[in-house]
Amino acid sequence: MGRSSKDKRDIYYRLAKEEGWRARSAFKLLQINEEFNIFKGVKKVVDLCAAPGSWSQVLSRQLRPNKESDSDIKIVAVDLQAMAPIDGVIQIQGDITQISTAEKIIEQFDGQKSDLVVCDGAPDVTGLHDIDEYVQGQLLLAALNITTHLLKDGATFVAKIFRGRDVTTLGSQLKIFFQSVTIAKPRSSRNSSIESFVVCEKFKLPPMYTPHMFNPLLHDAAALELEKLEGNNRCIVPFIACGDLSGFDSDMTYSIQTRPDEGTYISKEPTQAPINPPYQEACDRKKRDQLIK
Numbered sequence: 287m288g289r290s291s292k293d294k295r296d297i298y299y300r301l302a303k304e305e306g307w308r309a310r311s312a313f314k315l316l317q318i319n320e321e322f323n324i325f326k327g328v329k330k331v332v333d334l335c336a337a338p339g340s341w342s343q344v345l346s347r348q349l350r351p352n353k354e355s356d357s358d359i360k361i362v363a364v365d366l367q368a369m370a371p372i373d374g375v376i377q378i379q380g381d382i383t384q385i386s387t388a389e390k391i392i393e394q395f396d397g398q399k400s401d402l403v404v405c406d407g408a409p410d411v412t413g414l415h416d417i418d419e420y421v422q423g424q425l426l427l428a429a430l431n432i433t434t435h436l437l438k439d440g441a442t443f444v445a446k447i448f449r450g451r452d453v454t455t456l457g458s459q460l461k462i463f464f465q466s467v468t469i470a471k472p473r474s475s476r477n478s479s480i481e482s483f484v485v486c487e488k489f490k491l492p493p494m495y496t497p498h499m500f501n502p503l504l505h506d507a508a509a510l511e512l513e514k515l516e517g518n519n520r521c522i523v524p525f526i527a528c529g530d531l532s533g534f535d536s537d538m539t540y541s542i543q544t545r546p547d548e549g550t551y552i553s554k555e556p557t558q559a560p561i562n563p564p565y566q567e568a569c570d571r572k573k574r575d576q577l578i579k
């Protein structure tokens with residue numbers, strides 16, 4: 287049986303048609319709200335990766351029940367693709383990995399920040415689970431990155447996540463910015479799908495952390511100006527040689543180098559003479575530990 291006929295048997299597909307939602311995903315946001323009360327007190331909200339717009343419809347109906355008289359409510363929807371207009375929703379066509387998109391959103395809020403950011407972002411799936419999970423994780427990090435520019439202290443961020451191998455790592459990264467991180471699976475999300483949603487509550491930027499928009503996909507890593515990073519933004523990961531690195535390609539010489547901008551690392555160069563004494567030092571555990579302190 288083809289996918290479309292399977293969708294048509296689906297209760298949420300039929301309900302979405304009946305109630306006028308653009309996609310059955312509307313029920314996922316409604317059910318997350320039933321559980322976590324994420325709309326409480328929200329006046330400014332950003333819907334990242336919003337097309338075709340069912341989450342924006344939910345936000346519009348829930349936050350603006352009286353329409354015109356709810357003039358202090360602002361809903362901004364962002365997507366790479368254009369969307370048909372929705373009552374009370376400002377639309378921005380843009381890429382959530384770009385700082386210019388964050389700036390356009392903040393402009394809409396007259397320089398103020400948002401009470402809630404939601405993101406149902408999904409890349410085009412390839413069907414290869416590892417790749418799909420990885421790309422989904424990268425999109426979540428892009429959404430988190432832009433959210434650090436947009437969200438008010440104490441506010442909530444909800445985003446789609448795939449419960450794969452990297453879920454714990456992603457959770458730990460989110461915990462740096464939010465006091466509480468929970469993974470929720472709304473009943474309208476298919477059981478057969480690894481899709482879930484992270485509900486991140488009580489946002490707080492870590493001390494000394496300055497939001498930035500370096501591309502989390504890292505394909506432009508060379509453009510990072512490492513020497514300009516400060517505080518928690520700059521993390522030099524220690525390098526530890528586990529055992530004798532001269533074993534299989536001993537025509538190379540290893541030495542421990544320390545540079546203010548690169549930290550401690552092991553340099554590898556073609557051997558001119560017999561194995562270099564500094565590398566022997568690297569194998570001395572105590573000395574090595576002292577070096578990377």
Ligand SMILES: C[S@@+](CC[C@H](N)C(=O)[O-])C[C@H]1O[C@@H](n2cnc3c(N)ncnc32)[C@H](O)[C@@H]1O
Binds near residue numbers: 338342366381
């Ligand atoms: C599952 S759909 C969102 C459905 C939406 N929540 C709804 O209820 O109608 C995923 C969306 O993510 C968008 N998207 C993927 N990568 C993006 C990016 N870098 N910037 C903005 N939107 C992106 C896609 O264009 C697509 O419309």
